[in-house]
Amino acid sequence: MKGIVFDILRDMVEEQYGLEGWNAVLEEAGSDGLYISTQTYSDDNLMALVAAAVTITGSDERSLVFAFGEYMAAEFYRRFPAFFDNAGNLIDFLISVDRIVHMEVRKLYPDAQLPSFDYRHERPDELIMEYRSPRKMCRLAEGLISGSARHYGTAISMEHSPCMHDGADHCNLKITLMR
Numbered sequence: 001m002k003g004i005v006f007d008i009l010r011d012m013v014e015e016q017y018g019l020e021g022w023n024a025v026l027e028e029a030g031s032d033g034l035y036i037s038t039q040t041y042s043d044d045n046l047m048a049l050v051a052a053a054v055t056i057t058g059s060d061e062r063s064l065v066f067a068f069g070e071y072m073a074a075e076f077y078r079r080f081p082a083f084f085d086n087a088g089n090l091i092d093f094l095i096s097v098d099r100i101v102h103m104e105v106r107k108l109y110p111d112a113q114l115p116s117f118d119y120r121h122e123r124p125d126e127l128i129m130e131y132r133s134p135r136k137m138c139r140l141a142e143g144l145i146s147g148s149a150r151h152y153g154t155a156i157s158m159e160h161s162p163c164m165h166d167g168a169d170h171c172n173l174k175i176t177l178m179r
């Protein structure tokens with residue numbers, strides 16, 4: 001994972017628990033906390049920080065990773081507003097993630113390890129994102145989708161089946177617009 005992901009995790013923890021909280025997470029994870037946004041760090045490194053944050057904050061891992069995804073979406077909007085503005089609505093934005101957003105990310109960070117998404121958009125109020133990644137970070141994807149929906153002020157419901165964590169070869173994330 002790129003250092004930018006670690007930066008965003010630090011911002012989230014610091015916002016709620018202060019620098020003290022973040023230092024406690026680093027200590028628990030045995031990390032020096034020196035992350036450079038363009039550099040790549042091991043996934044184990046991130047997982048250790050997430051596990052430490054779970055210990056320090058007392059929240060469960062699923063909730064923490066989801067909240068991190070939501071926080072990331074807001075942070076991506078601060079850093080890269082054009083992606084959200086150009087798409088104009090939630091479904092068009094989500095469809096642009098694979099071919100446009102992550103493609104641009106790859107230009108910025110050539111060694112980024114990005115997931116792949118295939119899309120099924122057969123009804124105007126429904127989008128299925130087929131998520132594939134050896135990292136199986138579908139819970140993070142859920143949080144990113146939720147945070148993006150919040151950005152557009154769009155109420156959604158989400159279904160997640162099948163899931164790679166249950167042995168499937170991909171996760172289906174089905175987003176339905178609420179009226």
Ligand code: HEM
Nearest residue numbers: 001002076080083105112113114115133135137141144145
């Ligand atoms: C402007 C919006 C976005 C930007 C700038 C962005 C950028 C990035 C970056 C920099 C990474 C880390 C790559 C690495 O560390 O090697 C990443 C990973 C990821 N992105 Fe995005 N992303 C955006 C929107 C989204 C959305 C809306 C979704 C959800 C559907 C998503 C799903 C993911 C997932 C799940 C990962 C984790 C890596 C993996 O699963 O293999 N991204 N993205």
Ligand SMILES: [Zn+2]
Nearest residue numbers: 138163164171
């Ligand atoms: Zn899944």
